[in-house]
Structures are given as C-alpha cells and as structure tokens.
Amino acid sequence: MAAPPSDFVIGFDADDTLWHNETIFEQTHGRYRALLARYHDAATVDRTLFATEMRNLELYGYGVKGFTLSAIETAIQLTAGKISADEIQQLIALGREMLAHPVVLLDGVAETLAELSPRHRLLLITKGDLRDQERKLAKSGLASHFRDVAILSEKNEATYADIFRRQAITAARFLMVGNSLKSDILPVLALGGAGAYVPYHLTWAAERVPEMPQAHGRLFQLKTLRELPAVVAKLGWS
Numbered sequence: 001m002a003a004p005p006s007d008f009v010i011g012f013d014a015d016d017t018l019w020h021n022e023t024i025f026e027q028t029h030g031r032y033r034a035l036l037a038r039y040h041d042a043a044t045v046d047r048t049l050f051a052t053e054m055r056n057l058e059l060y061g062y063g064v065k066g067f068t069l070s071a072i073e074t075a076i077q078l079t080a081g082k083i084s085a086d087e088i089q090q091l092i093a094l095g096r097e098m099l100a101h102p103v104v105l106l107d108g109v110a111e112t113l114a115e116l117s118p119r120h121r122l123l124l125i126t127k128g129d130l131r132d133q134e135r136k137l138a139k140s141g142l143a144s145h146f147r148d149v150a151i152l153s154e155k156n157e158a159t160y161a162d163i164f165r166r167q168a169i170t171a172a173r174f175l176m177v178g179n180s181l182k183s184d185i186l187p188v189l190a191l192g193g194a195g196a197y198v199p200y201h202l203t204w205a206a207e208r209v210p211e212m213p214q215a216h217g218r219l220f221q222l223k224t225l226r227e228l229p230a231v232v233a234k235l236g237w238s
Helices: 022-035 042-060 064-078 085-099 109-116 130-140 157-167 181-190 225-234
Strands: 009-012 121-127 148-152 174-178 194-197 219-221
Touching (some): 022 085, 042 064, 121 157, 148 157, 157 181, 174 181, 181 194
16 A cells, blocks of 8 residues: 655756756857857857846846847847847747757656655746746646646745745745755745755856855755655655
C-alpha cells in the first residue's frame, strides 16, 4: 500500500530550474550586439540595454515581450534614431523566435518530479509573462506533477507570504527550489522556510547577489535537480 501524501510542500521555480531559459536570452544578446556593432561596441550595447530594461521593469515586467520592447527602445537611442524599419523588424523577429523556442528540460527534472509528486504537494512558483509561462509549462510535459501554479509579476517576501496564506502553508514545512538566490531562496529563508539552490551556468545581472546566505540546516546547494530527493530525505520529509 502506498504511503499517504505528506503535508510538506515543495515549490519550484521554472526558468533555468526546470528548463533552459537564460541561454536563449544570451544567444539573442549576441545577435543584438551584431545588429548594432556598426554603431557601438558590445559593452556599451549591453550596459545601455540593461539600464533600459531596469527602467522599464515596473511597466513591462519580466519576460520576452518586455525585453523586446526595451531592445527596440535601446536601439533607437544608441543609433540616434537612425535604425531602419527593417532592422526594427529584425528585432521583433528575434522576440518571436524566443517566444516560439522549444522547451528543453534540464537534467533529471522529469524523473525528480515524478519521484516526488506522489508523496508531496508540489507547486510551480515562477515570474514572467503569463501567456509565455503557460505555454512553456504546457509544452514541458510537467504540468501534471503540480497541484497549483503561481505566475507572478515579482517574487519577494510579500508574494511568498501571500502564497503561504492562500495555500495554507506553514513556512517551516516549505522548501523552495530554484536557480536564483534573490528571487527563489532569500525571501523564503526570511519567512522561515528552506531553500534548495540549483545554480544555472548563466545568471541575469538583475538576479545576482553578492554572497551566499547563511541558513544552517535550511539552505542546500545542489549540482542538479537529481540531488533533491536526498535533500528532502535529509529534512525528514521522505
């Protein structure tokens, strides 16, 4: 007879935790730099684009659509309005390609979720554009493992606390899994939960933090998601 489900809850980030995302942005950045190479060096393009993205973040939010609008705005600025309609169309095409990109799972994701979902309540907690994240989840083949999905405009202490209230979650019985210390780990630790940090080989500048937080017995760093069941067992949740 199967063991009854536990009352422990495990939250999962999506982009660069379950599937590749930042590599797609990095490839697009390369093509963007090439498009503007006759106007400015790569460092200037990167610096100006990032500043535009940060300035627009409150209005556009996270995701490909906001990035594309910021990329067009930056291109107009860096070319002093000389960029052509054809070049702007190329930028729009880059955004479309990103939105249509196949969903490629990271190592061990499907197997790990299949192992944990019968025993624990799994939640998908991610931020970004609603339609794009829904598309990626549908194409990933992972949706059946999650009891609920939260697609947020931001991930911080307030938004996690709201999820805890709505889902009747006790922080001490919650583990958040993700690749971003800033968005996935630090807010949950501050609320009394636990975190499993799975670094991705690329990290967007806006998600970087200066140092690893200290939370003995509540913070675990993994090489791949395949190590997560062992962490769950260590917490006494298996």
